[in-house]
Amino acid sequence: xxxxxxxxxxxxxxxxxxxxxxxxxxxxxxxxxxxxxxxxxxxxxxxxxxxxxxxxxxxxxxxxxxxxxxxxxxxxxxxxxxxxxxxxxxxxxxxxxxxxxxxxxxxxxxxxxxxxxxxxxxxxxxxxxxxxxxxxxxxxxxxxxxxxxxxxxx
Amino acid sequence: xxxxxxxxxxxxxxxxxxxxxxxxxxxxxxxxxxxxxxxxxxxxxxxxxxxxxxxxxxxxxxxxxxxxxxxxxxxxxxxxxxxxxxxxxxxxxxxxxxxxxxxxxxxxxxxxxxxxxxxxxxxxxxxxxxxxxxxxxxxxxxxxxxxxxxxxxx
DNA sequence: ATACAATAGTTGCGAATGCAATCACATGCT
DNA sequence: AGCATGTGATTGCATTCGCAACTATTGTAT
Numbered sequence: 001x002x003x004x005x006x007x008x009x010x011x012x013x014x015x016x017x018x019x020x021x022x023x024x025x026x027x028x029x030x031x032x033x034x035x036x037x038x039x040x041x042x043x044x045x046x047x048x049x050x051x052x053x054x055x056x057x058x059x060x061x062x063x064x065x066x067x068x069x070x071x072x073x074x075x076x077x078x079x080x081x082x083x084x085x086x087x088x089x090x091x092x093x094x095x096x097x098x099x100x101x102x103x104x105x106x107x108x109x110x111x112x113x114x115x116x117x118x119x120x121x122x123x124x125x126x127x128x129x130x131x132x133x134x135x136x137x138x139x140x141x142x143x144x145x146x147x148x149x150x151x152x153x154x
Numbered sequence: 155x156x157x158x159x160x161x162x163x164x165x166x167x168x169x170x171x172x173x174x175x176x177x178x179x180x181x182x183x184x185x186x187x188x189x190x191x192x193x194x195x196x197x198x199x200x201x202x203x204x205x206x207x208x209x210x211x212x213x214x215x216x217x218x219x220x221x222x223x224x225x226x227x228x229x230x231x232x233x234x235x236x237x238x239x240x241x242x243x244x245x246x247x248x249x250x251x252x253x254x255x256x257x258x259x260x261x262x263x264x265x266x267x268x269x270x271x272x273x274x275x276x277x278x279x280x281x282x283x284x285x286x287x288x289x290x291x292x293x294x295x296x297x298x299x300x301x302x303x304x305x306x307x308x
Numbered sequence: 309a310t311a312c313a314a315t316a317g318t319t320g321c322g323a324a325t326g327c328a329a330t331c332a333c334a335t336g337c338t
Numbered sequence: 339a340g341c342a343t344g345t346g347a348t349t350g351c352a353t354t355c356g357c358a359a360c361t362a363t364t365g366t367a368t
Binding site: 057058059062069070072073074077090093095096097 | 348349
């Protein structure tokens with residue numbers, strides 16, 4: 001979104017929104033140009049690859065990617081149709097399901113990574129000094145901890 | 155999205171994504187709880203209110219809010235249905251259309267502002283020191299200028 | 309003037325989204 | 339045991355999204 005605040009003072013938030021949107025758009029474009037699936041797919045694949053046994057419960061995965069639960073179900077549906085992920089019913093808790101990364105899924109992530117990495121590197125990391133990066137990391141961590149701490153909207 | 159990079163070093167980007175998503179979600183929730191329309195509506199209303207004559211060409215508005223052109227058309231459709239915006243055909247260039255803010259639209263923005271402002275203040279600004287904010291502003295400006303400079307994906 | 313390309317905006321369409329309701333199973337209470 | 343309550347995941351539905359194709363108008367070249 002644009003520079004939408006009332007006072008110029010608080011404009012860092014507006015800048016934040018704009019940067020997010022412009023960068024995500026560019027990254028998606030690059031992936032699409034390379035004939036690769038979207039950013040959201042990468043996130044799921046990578047989340048699974050990091051997990052022990054390359055598997056995660058749906059709810060754990062939903063926490064990792066920031067997506068509504070129902071939408072994660074359908075994203076995994078698509079990934080499953082495309083054979084990048086497989087579902088396994090949980091033995092201990094028969095309500096639960098695991099999403100499991102397949103070999104194809106692992107290979108896809110490996111193909112996506114260079115494109116994604118290059119985009120972030122060029123568009124984000126290369127533009128920010130180590131010191132700025134450090135400061136930003138601290139600030140954003142603080143923001144996130146605060147926001148996560150108070151789950152309710154009040 | 156989650157902490158999705160390959161190496162912890164580049165994790166500021168991952169943090170950036172996560173913060174964006176968590177904060178936007180919280181802001182939307184607060185607006186919804188207050189019985190107010192979404193964040194995207196605010197952005198359009200505010201964009202128009204700032205503009206001379208409270209009016210903007212569709213294309214200018216599309217640059218302001220970061221949204222695909224087709225989607226802006228439909229967002230303005232909805233705003234028009236709800237009487238917050240009015241469309242006017244351009245006289246000089248008869249292809250063009252202006253979106254014009256109505257009195258109701260102005261009033262709506264005024265009602266949304268306190269909720270939005272409070273959320274940003276509390277979730278973002280209050281968590282970041284002046285110095286951090288300053289650094290972040292500089293870094294993000296650099297990122298944005300760079301990304302905007304090179305429109306193409308290569 | 310006539311034709312061809314460029315631009316402003318809209319529309320068709322299929323894909324992605326979130327909310328609320330639902331299904332299946334598990335857990336707690338009596 | 340028997341029943342209410344809770345939890346994990348999915349599904350129905352209406353909304354929103356972006357791409358590509360389209361209409362209408364303007365600009366440019368010949």
